[in-house]
Amino acid sequence: MQLFVEQLINGWALGSLYALFGIGFGLVFSTLGILNAAHGTYASWAAIAGYYAVERFGVPFPVAIAAGVIGGGLLAVVVDQIGFQPLRAKKTGMLGALITSIAFWIILDSLAGFATGQQSLAFPAASYPNQMVVMGPLRVPQMQIITIVALLVCTIGIHLLIQKTRIGAAMRAVGWNEVAAALGGVNARMVILLTAFLAGATSGLAGVLGGISTSNVSFTLGEGLMLKGFAAVVVGGYDDVRGTAIAGICLGIIEVFVAQYISTSFRDGFTYMLLLAFLIARPRGLFGSASFVRA
Template sequence: MELFASQLLNGLSLGSLYALFGIGFGLVFATMGILNAAQGCYASWAAIIGLATAEHLKLPFPLVMLAGVAAGAIVAIGVDQIGFQPLRKRGTDMLGALITSIAFWMILDSLAGFATGQQSLSFPVTSYPSQMLLTAPVPLPAMQLITIVALVVVAAGMHWLLAHTSLGSAIRAVGWNPVAAALGGVNSRNIILLTAALAGAISGIAGSLGGILTSNVSYSLGQSLMLKGFAAVVVGGYTDVRGTAIAGIILGVLEVFVGQYISTALRDGFTYSLLLIFLLVRPQGLFGSRSFTRA
């Protein structure tokens, strides 16, 4: 029973990382209509910058997290303005945006590999809360609890923003039809820029927390979050923040349990099999609407 509870906690924290990343990824798709292959690099660079501030500036954990979040947002804005904004002006379709994002993915991945020396680095133990909050009956590492709480706060905050504020209405309007939104007085470019920054910041949270939890600060961190976060978006529903959060948790828990009780070799295969099933049987996901593409 203790092993089950411990693995459940591991699955919840891992799933929280997938869900956090998925929320940022889904926000970009729903608003801009872009399957952004470079999104994982935002998480990688957030972890790299966070590690640099922890090692060289000796900043406390909240400021380390803030540095990672800022890094994710800045990289996202840069990619959007350099890569995607010119495409929007020319009216390029989704395929052109996807190819552009793949190019940025390769560039940012290469730079991340150079910055880390092609190694998997770790945060200093003194740079984050490393204590156990509970030792019996099941150990509760502080960072796992922080990750789960971070997901709850971000998911609730994003749902409130999108569903109950004028800014959220503007974001949804741009996602549905940017031309109609502009005719209604919405500054589409500013909304898209803000959305890019917000999605990058959320990816930065996932990357910074993921770098600490997995002791893996490298370009591969973003790749893993990208693949599993995309699966969470598809399973949960492209346009539903709560669905993405729930799906991410489900994927994380199932992945840990499959690895523990069946075979570690089947962990990823199980996740992507579930992704394939949803794409074939229910492409709108658990909670998304049937019309999840932009008008």
């Protein structure tokens, strides 16, 4: 039983990383209509930014997290303005943006490789909370608790932002129809910039937390999150962060339990079978709107 609960927490923490990443990925898709293949690199670069903030400047843990989050957000804005804004102006549609994002993915991945000297780096153990929290017979790493709490805070915060604020209403309006939103008085350009930043920052948070807790800061970090994050968005529903959060957690738990009780070889197969089943049975995911369609 102790093993079951410990693995449940391991899966929950792992799934929280997928969900955090997926929230950013889903925001870009639902608001900006971009299936952004470069999104994983935001997580990689956020982890690299956090790592070098610690390594070069010896900043404390919260500042390292902030460096990663802001770095991820700014990178997303830069990519959007250089790569996607010209396409948006020419109304080239999703395919042009997808191809552009693949180009950015390859470029940013290569640069990330050079930034890390092609090595897999790790945050120094003393630079983050690395103790175990003892809860009766259970021992839970502090970073797992931080990751789980980070997901809860982000999910609730972004859900409230989108559903309960004027900015959120503007984001939903731009996601529905950018021209109509602009005619209605929404500053679409500003909403796009804000959405890009928020998406990059959320995925950046996943990257820097993942980089710390897995002792892996490298250009491969984002690639691992990308597929699982995408699965979380599809299963959870593109336009509802609550669905992405729940689906991400479920994916993490399923992964860990399949590896523990069945076989590691079947782990990814199960994950993608679930994705396929959802795509067939419920294309809009757990919480997605029935009417949600991107042009």
